[in-house]
Amino acid sequence: MSDSNTTHFNNPSTFILLGIPGLEAAHVWRRLIPFCTMNITALLGNFIITFIVKTEPSLHEPMYYFLCMLAVTDLVLCTSILPKTLSIFWFNSREIDFNACITQLYFVHCFLVMESGIFMAMAFDRYVAICHPLRHSTILTYTLVAKIGLAVVLRGGVFILPYAFLARQWPYCRTNIIPHTHCEHMAVVKLACADTLISNYYGLFVLFCVKGLDIVFIVVSYIQILRAIFRLPSRDARLKTFGTCGSYLSAIFVFFISSIFSSITHRYGQNVPLYFHIIIANVYLLVPPVLNPIIYGVRTRQIRDRLFRLFIVQRT
Template sequence: MSDSNTTHFTNPSTFILLGIPGLEVAYVWISIPFCAMYIIALLGNITILFIVKTEPSLHEPMYYFLCMLAIANLVQATSVLPKTLSIFWFNSREIEFSACLTQMFFLHGFSMIESGLFVAMAFDRYVAICHPLRHSTILTYSVVAKIGLAMMLQGGMFILPYALLARQWPYCRTNIIPHTHCEHMAVVKLACADTRISNYYGLFVLLGVKGLHIVFIVVSYIQILRAIFRLPTRDARLKTFGTCWSHLFSIFVFFSSSIFSSITHRYGQNVPLYFHIIIANVYLLVPPVLNPIIYGVMTRQIRDRLFRLLIVQKT
């Protein structure tokens, strides 16, 4: 074996993204649903942003948080999918080391922001249902802006160590990443060092930070359900709880796919590699695709505004 195969290089100039090893012959077919889902995610989230901006009745905290969620979805999907499609279509596998770390930061950072925004939206539902008369005084425009800024700072603060730790590890033998993008654990596994700190920190972010987000959401909905069950009529209870359905569906889609992807990547040693990679991509694509659909279908104000826009276009 040549010495070059075992030479350590702390900062390799480039990484090579393999894509989905074992499914190379099917890249063209795999790219079709990937591209379609990416286009749907772009159109859906941009539509949400446009509708909220142009409809004065939607200038409320819940819809501002929804716009922040749409932006997070757009950034997260766009940080990964164009490069993935270039691998499928043009065999463009090289990615610079710094670009790889940047992709990692945006991918995981905006996932953390999205998780925090679901907490903010749960808080909005709690105030709207449990303290309706104080909703406008508690969630003012400045408070909403501060919450959004806090979620961005949280995402950057907790995810920046991912890239900093990955940057300082020594790499050797290979710079080939068996993945479609620079996923955190896929990069860390290439390091020729004791990377337990990266593994433990990743678990802390997953179970500690995102786990805390889930706790906050659960506590909010316990209070919401208590308030709903105190309402005098069944129709009033159903109508009030109906304002939460879209939020609950989005929470379920995001956290279930996120946790399943992270756990299978860490502990699914007997699961085929291509399955890990497909699940990781589904985790990235499904929430940006489904969130606009969920809110568009289940939120009457957005649905009505969209219908009006379609009718105007036809006439």
């Protein structure tokens, strides 16, 4: 082993991101094309959703405000990892400055917690719209929507701040090589040569007490929604509403299941191949931003109609 991998240092000036260890033999285009395709689709889809909601006055309603927040969150998540990951795959540029790594760590996890909170807010909006349709506008006022949005942002920023603070304080004296495509929290903390149980336990606290409570709230909301759906008099109305809610739930649970699985395997999945850890971590960063514009945008009639009108105007 080279000396550079074993040199003792505290807070190295740079980390080395390996990309996806174990898949080095795969041709660069096999790794790059799927990653680029997913990122371009996510960026384009979420930008279109944001643009349509912003420019269409008829979409200035709570549901679409939350959808716009979700799109902006997905845009930030993609742009947080895209430049560096592309430079690893395309140019073999693996170095990342220590401060840049900690900043990336903070932004990735901060906006993941925000996305979790937005899903919870959207579930609440659907609950009110379906279970209390006549009171929807009086319950979800613009003021309440703004307060929910602010609470989601502050919660993400505050709860993830210890991630970055603790990661910056640990001494790194083993290696500066991170076997990952980006500066994921546990991937960085595992390099520390100190007792990092506090980081580990705090990460589990955020997973179960923040995201876990979001899941519980979402499940309770959709149970009430399903009860209301089955009470609808028309079979067609039941099927239509159930299909829409089913699509929403699929997007939500892809995000939460992959997030929880990645966090647990990073801590306790010693027998899981390293490349599988990294692929799953990228799944919950990239798949939801690709799916969300399709499920919440294209399947929503108002946004679909506005998109068609936009393309018709451009062609004429």
